[in-house]
Amino acid sequence: MTLRLIATGSVVLMLGAPSAFAQGNADNGKETYKVCRTCHQVGDSAKNTLMGPRLNGIVGSKAGTIAGFDYSEANKQAGEKGLVWTEDKLSE
8 A cells, every 4th residue: 555655646746747848858857757766767777676667668558557566546547548658648
C-alpha cells in the first residue's frame, strides 16, 4: 500500500510540473526526472526495479501493463481505457 501511494504521488508530482516538459529543456527534464528516479531507471544500463519498470521504450506502451508491477488503480484504468504513452502524453 505504501509503495502504491509513493508511486501515485510521484506521478502526480510529475504531471504537476508541465513547464519542464513544455519548454523541451533538457536541464529542466533532468530536474523533473529526480522525482521519477526513485522508482524508475532510464539509460543503457536501466533495469526494472522493485518499485517500477525501466522507462526505456515506454513511448508506444499501454499504461499500467508491464507484467510484475502493482500499478495504481488510476494507472491501470487509464491503460484499460486505451492510454498509450506518447511523447505528447508524457509532456502533458
